[in-house]
Amino acid sequence: MKLSEILIQSQIFNGLDESSIVHLLMHTHYQMKTYEKDEIVFHRNQDLNWCMLVISGSVRGEMSNIDGKILKIEDINPGRVIALAFLFGTNTKIPVSVVANCKTEILRINKVDFLRVMQNNTKILTNTLQLISDRSKFLANKLYFLSMKTIKGKYASFLLEQMYKDSLAINIQYTQEDLSEVFGITRPSLSRAIGELVSEKIITIKGKTIIINDMQSLKNYANQ
Amino acid sequence: MKLSEILIQSQIFNGLDESSIVHLLMHTHYQMKTYEKDEIVFHRNQDLNWCMLVISGSVRGEMSNIDGKILKIEDINPGRVIALAFLFGTNTKIPVSVVANCKTEILRINKVDFLRVMQNNTKILTNTLQLISDRSKFLANKLYFLSMKTIKGKYASFLLEQMYKDSLAINIQYTQEDLSEVFGITRPSLSRAIGELVSEKIITIKGKTIIINDMQSLKNYANQ
DNA sequence: CTTAATTTGTAACATATGTTACAATAATAA
DNA sequence: TTATTATTGTAACATATGTTACAAATTAAG
Secondary structure (H helix, E strand, C coil), X not given: XXXXXXXXXXXXXXXXXXXXXXXXXXXXXXXEEEECCCCEEECCCCECCEEEEEEXXXXXXXXXXXCCCEEEEEEECCCCEECHHHCCCCCCECCCEEEECCCEEEEEEEHHHHHHHHHHXXXXXXXXXXXXHHHHHHHHHHHHHHHHCCHHHHHHHHHHHHCCCCCCEEECCCCHHHHHHHHCCCHHHHHHHHHHHHHCCCXXXXXXXXXXXXXXXXXXXXXX | CCHHHHHCCCXXXXXXXXXXXXXXXXXXXXXXEEECCCCEEECCCCECCEEEEEEECCEEEEXXXXXXXXXXXXXXXXXXXXXXXXXXXXXXXXXXXXXXXXXXXXXXXXXXXXHHHXXXXXXXXXXXXXXXXXXXXXXXXXXXXXXXXXXXXXXXXXXXXXXCXXXXXXXXXXXHHHHHHHHCCCHHHHHHHHHHHHHCCCEEEECCEEEECCHHHHHHHCCC
């Protein structure tokens, strides 16, 4: 697949046609870089001067502290720019770490070059503005999720988000280990919380399927 | 004080001269609105379609849940735009509530008008980009602060931030009540944590002055 | 199908933080 | 100064979450 064909589907170049993208690439310094599974793309508090677009594979943004506690922020899949929301601030230190989930190809554009492109192209600029704004909202909601909810509340919110078409049976594709990192808690604590929801007869678990028995109580836990 | 004189010092119009600002105002629909102390400017999850610039007074951004838990995000003082980082996203719901700290005057510009102004003025646009980017970083750091640190760690970080010119004596102007809302915890818990830092001889308290006795241990708690 | 690896449940205990209530102290107003 | 209000310290207890360890169950690999 040609690079421009991938870029045409990216968030940041959304709305541009292929010829514009090809033209942009010709006048920009860029390079491709490949990361292996679990390779660190950059560390929290490192300076970042690249606009990095995921071409293939996947990376994750996460925070960890000295005690080994891990908080996974999100996965970043092809077509998305890494740390876009942090790129134009007054200092260049990035507040998250980014790690490759698997073998991943990343397109790197020099930050100054990217700034120039953005200022010359209204579409890219409004895309950027919208993307950063959405990211701020994402972070603010994450803040609420992480510091205002109990573990049962987090799991309840998660289930309600995963619901599809009002069906009360939800198929879960994440392990408890995955979820505990996203919730910023330990795995046994999550397991206990789920066990309590089951013994309160609010949910029933059948393999990878969760059935909601008592929607009202679940919503109360999720406080929504 | 004339409106344009205030705006010239605002973050968003930073770098523009007075005549440009006067010209902008002439071609924009705006209005002034006054809020009394503790009046709600808008609620979490409310739709916002205004660019709101604080002219005088002060408001605070906060989150609260059904159980009455309050998490104060920050104070917003004159010259700053409220919720700027959330204004350009794909949905218009704002993830925080904003409340007036005291009698506050706010300049409201219609969001569509503001978008037009921004697109016609590179300086305002780059200002906006930088401000939103800084806000994202602020939120991400807040996330780390709130979910990766213990209470003692939060207070230690707070003290280290408050240090001025390597002086080991710090003057605190906040009450424990204030701090507990910013830390997202209860006041007695904060008091206990501070008491422990004192009995561990890491800090000494003399009225509103805190003296750091053991910088290394304090930094360990702050994990930095 | 069998074995190995991963995932989950769970128990016993440790620790951090919340809750409530009240006294001690400090700051402010009368 | 005195009275009032705001702030802080603190105790006793409740609850939520972390820690460690291991067995049971499930899934993947040979």
